[in-house]
Amino acid sequence: MHIEDELVPEVELDCPEPGCGGKLRRRFSERTGKYFYGCARYSETGCRGAVGCHADGSPLGIPGDATVRQARRRAHAVFDRLWKPRPMGRREAYKLASMWMGIPFQDMHIGNLDAEQCEQLVRATQAYLGASDIPPGCENCPWTRRNPVQLSERLKAIDQRIDALEKQLNSGRDDSD
């Protein structure tokens, strides 16, 4: 059951759809069982401008128009291969993303990215996955399970690449500071 008292106060958000000019209002979706911010003009114009909510009712990231939301779905589809179900943990994957994007780790959410940044993340992820010997999505396939050495070697290689990237990033940061 959803209890209004446990929610953070509703915030004012502009509808992200081009030309709408409406506001987003927080509502409860019976279908998903979650709160979301949806365009107040939906019943009038059919505008589908929306952004999801955290459990406390605060908006999930920065509202995006249909183009941005599509770019974010694509970014998730490609990027999530890094950690669903493996080869690395979610935290490691987002650590990599934050380094690739130059965004602080705590702010690195796909829901905060614009379309261009989503494309940047897709390209970085594809380049990264392309460097591996096991095709994306095959980390848990029967072949990989029969060849545990290759998988552990690969995880080691990923760790080394994360270390190297971190060092690279830290040295870059020292120069600019």
Ligand SMILES: [Zn+2]
């Ligand atoms: Zn709207």
